[in-house]
Amino acid sequence: xxxxxxxSRKSRQSAKKSESAWLSLMVAMALALGIVPAQAxxxxxxxxxxxxxxxxxxxxxxxxxxxxxxxxxxxxxxHRAGWQTGGDSGPAIVPGNPEDSLLLSAMKFDGLExxxxxRLSNEIIADFERWIKAGAFxxxxxxxxxxxxxxxxxxxxxxxxxxxxxQPLTQAAPPALQNPGWAAVATDESSTHSRLIDxxxxxxxxxxxxxxxxxxxxxxxxxRIYIDLTGLTPSALEVExxxxxxxxxxxxxxxxxxxxxxxxxxxxxxRWLDLARYADSNGSDFNxxxxxxxxxxxxxxxxxxxxxxxxxxxxxxxxxxxxxSTSEDERIRKLVATGFLMLGPKMxxxxxxxxxxxxxxxxxxxxxxxxxxxxxxxxxxxxxHKFDPVPTADYYAMAGILKNTLSLQGEIQKYVSDWxxxxxxxxxxxxxxxxxxxxxxxxxxxxxxxxxxxxxSSTGSMNEGSDRQLELxxxxxxxxxxxxGEWKQSTHSKPYVGAGYRHDDNADKxxxxxxxxTALPADDEYxxxxxFTPAAxxxxxxxxxxxxxxxxxxxxxxxxxxGPFGGLFESIGRFRFKADTPAxxxxxxxxxxxxxxxxxxxxxxxxxxxxxxxxxxxxxSQSQANAERDKLQNEMKAMEGKMAELLKTAPPPAPKxxxxxxxxxxxxxxxxxxxxxxxxxxxxxxxxxxxxxWEPAQQIPADVSGRQELANWVAxxxxxxxxxVYVNRIWKSLxxxxxxxxxxxxxxLGERPTHPELLDALASSFIxxxxxxxxxxxxxxxxxxxxxxxxxxxxxxxxDPENKLLWRANRQRLSAESxxxxxIALTSGLETPDRDSPVKSLGKLVAENNPKGAAKSIQESLTxxxxxxxxxxxxxxxxAVFDFADPDFVVGDRSVxxxxxxxxxxxxSPFVKESAQQIARQIVEDAxxxxxxxxxxxxxxxxxxxxxxxxxxxxxxxxxxxxxxxxSRVSHALIASTEFRWRD
Numbered sequence: 001x002x003x004x005x006x007x008s009r010k011s012r013q014s015a016k017k018s019e020s021a022w023l024s025l026m027v028a029m030a031l032a033l034g035i036v037p038a039q040a041x042x043x044x045x046x047x048x049x050x051x052x053x054x055x056x057x058x059x060x061x062x063x064x065x066x067x068x069x070x071x072x073x074x075x076x077x078x079h080r081a082g083w084q085t086g087g088d089s090g091p092a093i094v095p096g097n098p099e100d101s102l103l104l105s106a107m108k109f110d111g112l113e114x115x116x117x118x119r120l121s122n123e124i125i126a127d128f129e130r131w132i133k134a135g136a137f138x139x140x141x142x143x144x145x146x147x148x149x150x151x152x153x154x155x156x157x158x159x160x161x162x163x164x165x166x167q168p169l170t171q172a173a174p175p176a177l178q179n180p181g182w183a184a185v186a187t188d189e190s191s192t193h194s195r196l197i198d199x200x201x202x203x204x205x206x207x208x209x210x211x212x213x214x215x216x217x218x219x220x221x222x223x224r225i226y227i228d229l230t231g232l233t234p235s236a237l238e239v240e241x242x243x244x245x246x247x248x249x250x251x252x253x254x255x256x257x258x259x260x261x262x263x264x265x266x267x268x269x270x271r272w273l274d275l276a277r278y279a280d281s282n283g284s285d286f287n288x289x290x291x292x293x294x295x296x297x298x299x300x301x302x303x304x305x306x307x308x309x310x311x312x313x314x315x316x317x318x319x320x321x322x323x324x325s326t327s328e329d330e331r332i333r334k335l336v337a338t339g340f341l342m343l344g345p346k347m348x349x350x351x352x353x354x355x356x357x358x359x360x361x362x363x364x365x366x367x368x369x370x371x372x373x374x375x376x377x378x379x380x381x382x383x384x385h386k387f388d389p390v391p392t393a394d395y396y397a398m399a400g401i402l403k404n405t406l407s408l409q410g411e412i413q414k415y416v417s418d419w420x421x422x423x424x425x426x427x428x429x430x431x432x433x434x435x436x437x438x439x440x441x442x443x444x445x446x447x448x449x450x451x452x453x454x455x456x457s458s459t460g461s462m463n464e465g466s467d468r469q470l471e472l473x474x475x476x477x478x479x480x481x482x483x484x485g486e487w488k489q490s491t492h493s494k495p496y497v498g499a500g501y502r503h504d505d506n507a508d509k510x511x512x513x514x515x516x517x518t519a520l521p522a523d524d525e526y527x528x529x530x531x532f533t534p535a536a537x538x539x540x541x542x543x544x545x546x547x548x549x550x551x552x553x554x555x556x557x558x559x560x561x562x563g564p565f566g567g568l569f570e571s572i573g574r575f576r577f578k579a580d581t582p583a584x585x586x587x588x589x590x591x592x593x594x595x596x597x598x599x600x601x602x603x604x605x606x607x608x609x610x611x612x613x614x615x616x617x618x619x620x621s622q623s624q625a626n627a628e629r630d631k632l633q634n635e636m637k638a639m640e641g642k643m644a645e646l647l648k649t650a651p652p653p654a655p656k657x658x659x660x661x662x663x664x665x666x667x668x669x670x671x672x673x674x675x676x677x678x679x680x681x682x683x684x685x686x687x688x689x690x691x692x693x694w695e696p697a698q699q700i701p702a703d704v705s706g707r708q709e710l711a712n713w714v715a716x717x718x719x720x721x722x723x724x725v726y727v728n729r730i731w732k733s734l735x736x737x738x739x740x741x742x743x744x745x746x747x748x749l750g751e752r753p754t755h756p757e758l759l760d761a762l763a764s765s766f767i768x769x770x771x772x773x774x775x776x777x778x779x780x781x782x783x784x785x786x787x788x789x790x791x792x793x794x795x796x797x798x799x800d801p802e803n804k805l806l807w808r809a810n811r812q813r814l815s816a817e818s819x820x821x822x823x824i825a826l827t828s829g830l831e832t833p834d835r836d837s838p839v840k841s842l843g844k845l846v847a848e849n850n851p852k853g854a855a856k857s858i859q860e861s862l863t864x865x866x867x868x869x870x871x872x873x874x875x876x877x878x879x880a881v882f883d884f885a886d887p888d889f890v891v892g893d894r895s896v897x898x899x900x901x902x903x904x905x906x907x908x909s910p911f912v913k914e915s916a917q918q919i920a921r922q923i924v925e926d927a928x929x930x931x932x933x934x935x936x937x938x939x940x941x942x943x944x945x946x947x948x949x950x951x952x953x954x955x956x957x958x959x960x961x962x963x964x965x966x967x968s969r970v971s972h973a974l975i976a977s978t979e980f981r982w983r984d
Contacts, residue, residue, distance in 0.1 A: 042889060043742075044137035045749050049379040049386065051127040053140075057382060058674050059115045077103075080138040095136040098129045139386070139749075155748060160389025160691040164756060165374070165746040166720050168694075171764045172757045175203035182212060184784050193765050193779035200758035201785045204805050210796050213788040213808040218243055220984045221787055222254070223944040227814060227983045228734055228781070229258040231267030233822040236940035255781050259774050263864075265305035268773070270817060270866045271733060272300050274894065275371040276317075276340050279887035280839045283872025286348040286416055287846040292658040294837045296339030297866065310726055310771035311715035314372060317341070318711035321422075321660055328425050335422060338660035340367075342407060345872060345888050348417045353408075356417060358677045361402045365395070370890040372714050373692070374725040374746035382675035388747035389691040392671055397687035400669030404705035406661040412844060421656040433651040444643045451636045455629065472612065473526070473604030476516045478502050481598065485512030493533035495568050497600035501533065504589050504596045514587040516601040523549075525576045525606045528585060529569040532597040534562045539592035547584035548575035559597050568599075574606055662705040688713045692721055721746060723763035727776065728753075729892060731762070734780050736810025737803075743892040754804045790984045813896055813982050816882035817865035823911070823975065824862050826941060827918040831862045838869035846871055881905050906976035916972035917964075923971075924964055931961040935970065942974045 042050065056077050061067055064087075065078040075087030083092040083103065089112075092103040106112035107128060109119050131137070160166050174196060177183070183198030184191055205212055216224065222242045226234040234242075242254060258264055278297060282288040303313050315323060318341070320334030344363040350356040362381055369377030379385045380395035409420040426434075456471070477498040487502040504512050520526065528546055532538070538559035545554045555572045563570035577583045585601045671681035686706040688698070698713060700706040714722055725746060732738035739759045742750035753759045762776070769775045780786055790809040800807060814822070824830050839846075860868060865879070872887055881901050885891035906912055919941060923929055929937045935955035939947040947955065958973075959966025974980055 043745070043749075044134065045139060046376055046379075046745075047127075047131065047134075048137055048139065049376065051124075052131050052138075053386070054382040054675055055120070055124055055128075058676075059117075059120065063115075079140040081141075083136075083138075093132055093136050096133060098132045101132050104128055104132060154385045154387045155389040157389045157391070157691050163389070163691075163748070164752065165724065165750075166389070166691050168718065168720055169723065169760050169764050169767075170757075171761060174199045175757075177202055178206050179211075182784060184782060189769070190775060190778045191782055193762075193775075194783040196761055196765070197758065197780065197783040197785055200755055200761065201783075201806050204755060205807055208799055208805055210799055210805060210807045212784065212806075213791060213793065213796075215784070215787045216789045216809065216984065219945045220789070221251075224809075224983050225251075225254060225258065225781060227818065229255070229267070229777070230261060230263035231270070231815065231818045231821065232263055232825055233814075233818075233942075233980075234944055235826070236937070236944070239940070239944045251787075252782060255778055259778065262305065265301050266864050266866050267818075268304045269297070269301040270815075271729075272304070273297065273866070274885040274891040275729075276300070276343060277345075277367060277887050277890055278343055279345075279870045279872045280837070281846045281871045281874075282348060283345045283888060284347050286412070287871070287873060288348065288412060288844055289839050289842045289846055290343070290658060291837050291839060291842075292421055292656055293339065293343060294835075295336045295657050296343065298835055299333060299336045299339070301866070302333075304773065307772055307774045310766075310773060311717075311722075312771070313337075314715040314722070315708075315711040318368070318714065319660075319708040322662070322705075322708040332424050332657075335424065335659045336657045339658045341402070341405060341660045342419060342658045346408075346417070346419070348412065349415055350417070351415050352677075353417065354677045357403070357408065358399070358672060358675075360407045361399050364402050364405075364407070365399055367890050368714070370744045370892070372725065373689075373719075373721040374728075374740075374742075374744055374750070375689075375721065376745060376747060376749075381672070385747075387749050390689060393684050394687070394689050394691075396669045396671045396684045398689070398710065400667070400684065400686040401700070401706035401710050403669050404663050404666045405707060406663050419658070420661060422659040422661060424655040424657050426654055430651065430654075434654060437646070437650055440646055441643075444639060444646060448636065448639050448643065451632055451639060455632050455636065472608060473602055474518055474520065475600055475602045476518050477600045478514070478598050480516070482515045482517070483513070484515075487512065487514065487598065493535060495566075496533060497531050497568070501531075501597055501599035503598070504592075506537075506595045508589075509592060510588075510590045512589045512596075514598040516585045517582045518601075518603065520577050520579055520583050520603060522605075523576075523578050525574055526583075526603045527571055527574045527606055527609055529563075529565060529571050529602040529604065530557065530585070531563070531568045531599040531602070532557075532559050532570070533568075533599070534560055535595075536560060537594055539589075539594040539596050542592055542596050543588045543590055544572055545584075545586045545588070546573065546575055547582075547586075549578045549581070550576065559594075569602060577603070660707070662707070666703065666705050692719060694718045717767050723766050723771075724759055727762045727766050728759065730773065730776055731780065732893065734777065734786060735806065736812045738893075744890060809984070811982050811984055813882075814980075815894070816879040816884045819882065819981060820878065820911075821864050823915040827915050827922075828862060830864055833861075833863040833867040835867065838867060839871070846874065878905060878909065878911065903976070906981075907972075912975055913968075913972060916975055917968045919971040920964055920967035924962065924967055934959075934967060938967070938971055938974065942971065942980055 060077045063072040064075045064082075065071075066076070067078075073087040073089065075089075075092055076082030077092070086092045086102070089102055092101065094100045098104050102112065103114075104125070106114035107120055107125050113119070155163065177199060179202065180199070182202055184194040186192040186195045202212065215221070219239060222239055223234055226232060226238070242250065245253075247253070276296070278293065280290050280293050282290065302308075308316075316334045316337035318338070320337040323334050325331035325334060341364050344360070344367060346360055346363070347356060350359070362378055366376070366378035369375040375388065375390070376385075377390065377395060377398070379388075380390045380392050381399075382392075384391045406420055408417045410418040412418045475497065478501055479498060483502070485508055486505070488505050489500050489502055491500040493501075502514070530544065540558045540560055541556040542559055543554055544557055545552055553573065553575065557570065557572060565571070583603055587596065587598050589596050668683050668685050670683045673679040673681050686700045688710065693713070698709060700709050713719065717723070724740075725743075728738045728740050729743055732741075732743050739753045739755050740746060740751055741754075765779075766772075766776050785806055786809070788806075788809045790811050793808065796807040797803075803810060821830065860876075868876070870887055875884055875887075881899075882905075883895045883897055885894055919938065923934050923937050923941070926937075935952040936946040938955070939945060939951065955970045958969050
């Protein structure tokens, strides 16, 4: 029998490829059936403002708005009622039905053709189709005036100053309570804040004539705390040890212990990476590999581990390269932190590089606005924000700061932009080792080049090798030829020129051709040679036409016989060509029997051939030349061996970071009219959001980029948004919903806080306690509010059905990575991560940039999910089906979907099945667990509680005393249960 200790890592990893393929198939089927939700991390309002309104303004308003001289077709598209009523042809849009929406048909040039200037891009049309299919959300009401050029505008800055989220933080006195004894007892600074939480929550409950729920039972509470603080379910031993601890401060001790564990930092760092749209590749049109992104990931983990003050955390991510440092390590840390600005997806192949630059700035500004400020900044790129007090001038005041950041540099290939990677300081011994290695490498390369040069000039063989042949005249490889019909690439038969050759697959004769063209340097007589690999299955009479100065000549070539030149080339004649007329050689397949081979065509001046033959005639005797050539070849092999050995001893490359740098010079930014970078308005001085600023206004000197000033403004205690937004995010993570439920939107379209005084009290104390995340988490977890039972109460639900007043705890589903990581931890155990790049095995591109390109597979390790690669467009199906954050967006609140595909994965996934089998094997083979205690042991392992009598009876029906398969089914059922996948 195989013991638990013999269940090796190898057997676990052997299933990974089949696991991934199976899950991909399952999720693909689910998507096709519409039972897996798309990762719609943008709200309908955000999607409309970012993708729909700007296009309507730019492409449609000139003819279909109150601004138009004549309202064409009687169709007004500047408000919802306009397209609902429609024009002469009826309603322009049918929500939920793209096929019957005339506007979309016109955009597709299907009958009607709009806009008249030309068809819009497929991407824009796809956005409109998605928008209509989702219900065509449109917040624009009919304007109260019909005057031309009457702008639709949002809240003014003056009115915005009165809006709750832009007002300064206040600290109201704790409210009077009917039952003050319920709140946590204040014994230290942290518990004082816990009590404050309870007081404000209880005040709202009492005002609504509600009472809080009792505390959760011990086992439920310990499981909740482990999951919320570390992202992992506790082991059975950890639960039992906590239950046995009868000290009155056992919860405080547990919280402090977990906050000091590395698992805490990894779990909470992953939450921040959702906001930082972290990924290890670019995604978009050119999915380039972000080989150095891992350094930013590690920076975030270390920041949470060391409880880096949040204001410093902000400053380092926005301007770490500009901040002073007291040591080399600190300088490296702060430089790596600016990877926050660099990680976004970019349309690298955009040929309009000015537009690309502004698109990158927009993405950075939108990310910064949502992550730190809870504001949808991107809406103000084309026009004043339609809801929030963010004028376009404020947008470009901040865009001007980020435009002075070097986010793009050079090209990966023609038209495809690259990003800069900043060299990091290295230790002296590392630098010396690199220099010595490079010197040794250059020396060997020089010696190899010398030997190769001697080999090339050697006359050791009168039979001209194909390599020597390629030095003569002009050679055009098949990669440069023009093909008609389907030709197959091959490397089966050698030798060949370049990377391979092509053949007609002995099919579709007469329908295929291959044309080679070149410009020759001078009017002269040339010998035309073609290369091919001979074989019995080749065609014997391949028609080849040569277009030359005297006209066109067609010859027939037998490809069954080897050519006389290096066994590769065959001459098809000598012809005179003119330099001002292209030389053309065309292969055809008419009348051929057998495979037609196309490899390369060579034009050699006749006089060069004669000179070459004369040189060969003057060569030394054949035997002497051959001996010399053999000697050189042996020397080259020995040198190549030395090079291979040297490369094995190469020191690690000089470290680089995906980090921000300032541009060489600084300038302000002009407003881009309607977001168009080529239509410029007035220049706006660099600055910040006026509505969230204070007196005296901070000025940005002309000789700096402004990024450090921006970072200081965002992280300033007087900024009304920053602390509120972050405290709300922490609250949401622990309580299940934010005090402001729209965690990424504190603007007009966001929800109002359910407990505004509590939010301000938490934000104020957060700042006063040094912006400490750990202290904030500790205060919340130690509150009676957090520790409530999640039991449903019909009487309370009748008054507060959404539990906005927190009369009970909210149940929360484990994140995708928590489920995966917990199962590994409970079975084989999580491995210690390498913490370096998870995509170091990939090339510059994740996949070949062609329709058949596929991502190179990366071996998944048994480390925590945060150390696994996040490749845009290639998210693991297991993670995707359980709502892993889309790395293209800022995700402050992951979707929590409930779809059939999730049940299918939990029931059929090889990973889940194998985990269940391993748990069953460990339980069955544990001599300390009696046969009648196996059900409870499995329940303790997976759910943190013993099985009830009824559950024991059901388990025993499924599994006998030594029935490994039966106990595997019991384990599998519990893993698939909501009790495992959710925390109470």
